[in-house]
Amino acid sequence: MASTRARLIRDMVRIRTVEEVLADHYRDEQEMRTPTHFSIGQEATAVGVCSATTVEDWVYSGHRSHAPYLAKGGDLEALVAELYGKEAGCAHGRGGSMHMIDQSVGFAGSAAILGEMISVAVGSAWAFVRAGEQRIAVTFFGDGAADEGVFAESLNFAAVHRIPVVFVCENNLYSISSPLSVRHAEGTSVHGRAAAAGVRARSVDGNDVFAVHAAARDAVEHARRGTGPVLLELATYRWRAHVGPGTDHDHGYRSKEEIDSWMAGCPILRAADALRAEEPDIDAAVEAWRAEFRQEIHAAIDRAKALPFPDTARLLDGAYLPAAH
Amino acid sequence: MRTLTYWQAISEGTVQCMERDERIFVAGEGVDDVSGSFGTTKEAFDRFGRRRVIDMPNAENATAGFAVGAAAAGARPLVVHVRADFLFLAMDPLVNMTAKWRYTYGGDKGGVPVVTRGVVGRGWGQGSTHSQSPHATFAHYAGLHVATPATPADAKGLLVQALTGDTPVVLIENRNLYQLTGEVPVEPVPTPFGVGRIARPGSDVTVVAASLMVHEAERAAEQLAERGISAEVVDVRSLRPLDEGIICESVAKTGRLVVADTSWARYGFTAEVAAVVAEHVPHALRAPVRRVSLPDSPAPVSRPLEEAFHPGASTIVSACLAVCGETAAELPQLADVSAGFQGPF
Known part of the structure; x- marks a missing residue:
């Protein structure tokens, strides 16, 4: 089953399976000592967008980093080792879950502070243009980061200079426990703000991986042509708590019914439903992928746990260059 | 050796470094205007134009972030603030990203050698938010190099070191030094950081x-x-x-x-x-x-x-x-070094 559409589903299943297993281990072992923000339920945004980029394009993300990292092709073993704080981690145990990086595949970095990688992605895309390269940059952030001033500043500058950047807002309706209604005025939207700044903006069903992929291909092409930045506002929903492996339906800020309705609209189920006529064996394939990826993540966890921690004698390495200390 | 003013030394160092390294660009509010950041970016603009000397929107936070992203992608940004107090609007990218980039991603992914200049206004009634010298603030955070050049030679030499090194740098320049003259090497000779x-x-x-x-x-x-x-x-x-x-x-x-x-x-x-x-x-x-x-x-x-x-x-x-255990003597008061400064800015 090698169609592009099937591959998108497979990529989502991989991220879902990896994160579910990681969450279980995170909860049961208490050995991944790093604040971790799972993307479970939001896989379509990362997969749909990253699949529209080339390996030369750079992708940045915010704190909910695992899904964009994996969707861009980031090394799974290096991710897992990073969560366990091991030297073999993608940031050698210095960065943790919120500071993922895999330069070999164009995952240029993720950051913990809201909105940071919005301006950074604009800067990288600006540098690509300045160097005469045809590359673009993509930045993933949530509706929470869209509250930040740097978002408005970045939209403006990208529009003024037609920077080849694609802003991807994963709107999951909540900034931790604060709903959009207390943060954004009624009648406004993230894509509306972008349009007002002169950025081509679209609102897309973020749980429809095929729609996201099509919109992302269009956005990437638009940016790469030099015709200016694009913002995609992708409506999606986080199933777990803001941070950590648990659920939060009893926290009082969102109802069980609301969570259930979004879970019923699971991006993997929806994609499989849409593909079933074309690929009658899709359900069996999804099950097979789940089994394959469970094995992959369990093996990665076993290996990561056996790996050495960083040497404390190298605590300061990287704070400055050796000659600059 | 010939002499230059402090601002001329900065200008010369900037131009020479830009001649030698195509990746360097200057970004800041009004860096291309008639005053050219007290003259320091004027020749660079005249020589290299608006492609490399870029007038920025009033967006210090994003500009510092753009600089990080550009540096991560191989460019060499020189960001100029004609009032250092505006650096507080750029604290997050400077402290949380610029200073920490190399370390946080493991030490082996490269750093972001952004150079940030902040000019201290002090004098002529610049008041509470145009007079501050935030050098110690930035020096608090591991990852940055922070310098306060006092002479024309060092204004050029420390800038040259910053623009040719691989460590992010914050340079704090007191505007009252700008008319000071002193001997300055013609060549872009770096002044090393950490040598008093x-x-x-x-x-x-x-x-x-x-x-x-x-x-x-x-x-x-x-x-x-x-x-x-x-x-x-x-x-x-x-x-x-x-x-x-x-x-x-x-x-x-x-x-x-x-x-x-x-x-x-x-x-x-x-x-x-x-x-x-x-x-x-x-x-x-x-x-x-x-x-x-x-x-x-x-x-x-x-x-x-x-x-x-x-x-x-x-x-x-x-x-x-x-x-020295001497009693305070009746000594003639010395005038402020900036006594000759003319307004308004």
């Missing part, structure tokens, strides 16, 4: 100073010499890395320490220098350390208040007399 300079040798008291206060200390030393007191003036050049050796050697020799700064005492440069001496050569001290710094209020505007607020050569003279 004996601005004036002496044997009775050490005055460790940064930025403008180096010159106030030198003038103080002249007046002290008339009283038979030999003051040694140490210009640290950079706060991070700090040349602890030159400070401790001087104090070991003189036995007395005055630290002079253009900012506040609490948790600042003067506190750091005092701590370095207390840690390394505590027994050398024959008198308590004295600090010359700003009084604990924001900067005022009204002329007499402003003159009372900023310490200068006379303040340093009094502090040196005190640590």
Whole structure:
């Protein structure tokens, strides 16, 4: 089953399976000592967008980093080792879950502070243009980061200079426990703000991986042509708590019914439903992928746990260059 | 050797580095306008145009983030703020990203060698939010290099080092130094960070100073010499890395320490220098350390208040007399080094 559409589903299943297993281990072992923000339920945004980029394009993300990292092709073993704080981690145990990086595949970095990688992605895309390269940059952030001033500043500058950047807002309706209604005025939207700044903006069903992929291909092409930045506002929903492996339906800020309705609209189920006529064996394939990826993540966890921690004698390495200390 | 003003030295260093490295670009609010950041970016704009000297929107936070992203992608941004106080709008990208990038991603993914210049306004009623010198603030965070060039030669040399090195740098320039003249090498010779300079040798008291206060200390030393007191003036050049050796050697020799700064005492440069001496050569001290710094209020505007607020050569003279056990004498007040400054900005 090698169609592009099937591959998108497979990529989502991989991220879902990896994160579910990681969450279980995170909860049961208490050995991944790093604040971790799972993307479970939001896989379509990362997969749909990253699949529209080339390996030369750079992708940045915010704190909910695992899904964009994996969707861009980031090394799974290096991710897992990073969560366990091991030297073999993608940031050698210095960065943790919120500071993922895999330069070999164009995952240029993720950051913990809201909105940071919005301006950074604009800067990288600006540098690509300045160097005469045809590359673009993509930045993933949530509706929470869209509250930040740097978002408005970045939209403006990208529009003024037609920077080849694609802003991807994963709107999951909540900034931790604060709903959009207390943060954004009624009648406004993230894509509306972008349009007002002169950025081509679209609102897309973020749980429809095929729609996201099509919109992302269009956005990437638009940016790469030099015709200016694009913002995609992708409506999606986080199933777990803001941070950590648990659920939060009893926290009082969102109802069980609301969570259930979004879970019923699971991006993997929806994609499989849409593909079933074309690929009658899709359900069996999804099950097979789940089994394959469970094995992959369990093996990665076993290996990561056996790996050495960083040497404390190298605590300061990287704070400055050796000659600059 | 020929002489240049401080601002000419910055301009020359910028242009020479840009000639040698295509990746360098200048970004800042009004860097291309008629005044060209007090002249420092004017020649660069005339030579390289708006592709490499870029007038930015009033967006200090995003601009500092753009610089990080550009540097991560191989460019060499030089960001200019004509008032250093606006750097507070850029604190997140400077402190959370620029300083930490190399370390946080594991130490082997490259750093972001962004160079940020901030000009301190001080004087002519610039007041509480146009007079601040935030060098100690940035020096607090591991990952940055922070320098306060006091001479035209160092204004150029430290900038050249910043633009050719791989460490992110914050340069804090006191506007009152801009008309100062001094010998400056024609070639872009880097001044290394972390190597202080004996601005004036002496044997009775050490005055460790940064930025403008180096010159106030030198003038103080002249007046002290008339009283038979030999003051040694140490210009640290950079706060991070700090040349602890030159400070401790001087104090070991003189036995007395005055630290002079253009900012506040609490948790600042003067506190750091005092701590370095207390840690390394505590027994050398024959008198308590004295600090010359700003009084604990924001900067005022009204002329007499402003003159009372900023310490200068006379303040340093009094502090040196005190640590030497001399009673305060009736000495002629020295005019502020920026006495000749014309408004409005």
